[in-house]
Amino acid sequence: MTASIETGIEMPDNPTTPILELMDVGKSYGNVHAVRGVNITVRQGEVTCVLGDNGAGKSTLIKVIAGLHDYTDGEMRVNGEIRHFPSPRVALSSGIATVYQDLALAPLMSVWRNFFLGNEMHKGILGTLDTKSMKRICGTELSKMGIVIPDLDRPVARLSGGQRQCLAIARAIYFGAKVIILDEPTAALGVKQSGVVLKYIVKARDAGLGVIFITHNPHHAYLVGSHFIILKLGRVVLDEHRDRLTLEQLTTEMSGGQELADLSHELESMDPAKVVAPTQGKAHVAAPELSRDELAEVVAEEKETE
């Protein structure tokens, strides 16, 4: 193992060995197959984007990698070794950190207290809190990753959503993450704040981490992603590297891809004269108009079948 100069994070000696690999991984809850046959390779210095609609299996995938649930099929390898994590703590000690949407920050506590929450530094025989060192390290780590928070005593509740996300990510990196899973980090943010987080994802990537970016948003994913996986009903329906995929293709695939194309053809083939504009909130299709002769034919046919 070697340590990255920037972050002090241990990296595999052979950089070609993926940090994390899922091979045909499946997870069932009783009869419900939440994910099936999932293959994902996460490498250091790459952002792997996992996209999918509601119910696609994203949360289940996070839970499997983060050690909340064990997988029921396939293999998960960390640095080439097959692993089953019995708990999130074990996943974390193996360098896999997850930043959930609720961030696990204490809003009324200061920035530096949150940075060290659960990992406080102590000094002297009385074991008093080493406030000075914690503030110094917190400031250095945040500025190393390009986050400027002038007052580290400020309560976290007074930071912007983007800054809070970055603080949670910086904390995970400082405490040894090699793979960082970001659960929809831009979902609740506006454009500017999303930009703050996306820049930070790039910084984490450039510091040599393997980033798994879970999102609904193909535009955000495409700005930072090295490769893209779309899950649908628990299966991988797209797995492509950036150089083989355009934003347009990714957006189309995310919004339904082939299904939308089929629907579009179906709609185009419908006679517009037979589709009536919505009336009082209800769309209806007009009954086909028949000529007198056609009507007589239909009546005759119906009589025959009676």
Ligand SMILES: Nc1ncnc2c1ncn2[C@@H]1O[C@H](COP(=O)(O)OP(=O)(O)OP(=O)(O)O)[C@@H](O)[C@H]1O
């Ligand atoms: N604990 C559980 N027990 C039974 N079924 C579950 C459980 N958790 C998830 N599922 C099912 O597994 C499938 C995938 O759910 P999952 O929550 O992983 O999807 P998701 O992509 O994260 O969706 P969302 O974006 O809505 O959170 C769904 O059909 C869901 O109902």
